[in-house]
Amino acid sequence: MAMKIRLARGGSKKRPHYSIVASDSRMPRDGRFIEKLGTYNPLLPKDSEDRVKMDVERVKHWLGQGAQPTDRVSRFLEAAGVTEKKERANMKKAVPGKAMQERAEKKAARAAEAEGSDAAAQVEANEAAEKDAAE
Known part of the structure; x- marks a missing residue:
């Protein structure tokens, strides 16, 4: 039986x-569970002691039985000092997709082109101003 230590939502x-x-x-998130190990209240301030409460002895027991904690629960366990901190994959969710990157490149090219033409117009204006000043 594949065991998980995870969060079950209430409220x-x-x-x-x-x-x-x-x-x-295999059970649903809020469905049948074997044992309640603690609580987590995300509405409390981060420095509050009541935000995360766990029965550490029972958590260690289940980890010894081969239960796998979910990502969020493993963060709680790391903060409590039950498990050592592990490397996590840095997901590239913030990187835009292929189509958006192409649009950004086109926009940058148009901006550079417009800036180049503005710079050329500025140079011509400066030259005309210098001619007028020399005459």
Whole structure:
């Protein structure tokens, strides 16, 4: 049986409250679980002690049984000192897609072209001003 230590959502709309649970990975997120290991309340300030509460002994027990924590729960465990910090993949979600990159390149080319023509017009204006000043 593939075990997970994950968050189960509770609370009302716009007021989330999560339980940290050990469950079978095939069960739904808010469905059946084996044991409740703690709570997480994201509405509390980050420095509040009540934001994340865990039964560390039981979490260690489940980790010893082979349970895999989800990414969010593993961050909680790292903060609590239960597991060591691991390297995470730096997802490139902020990098625009292929089409957007092409549009950005075209826009930059148009801007450079317009700037080049503005610069040429500026040079011509300066030369004309110098001629007028010399006469």
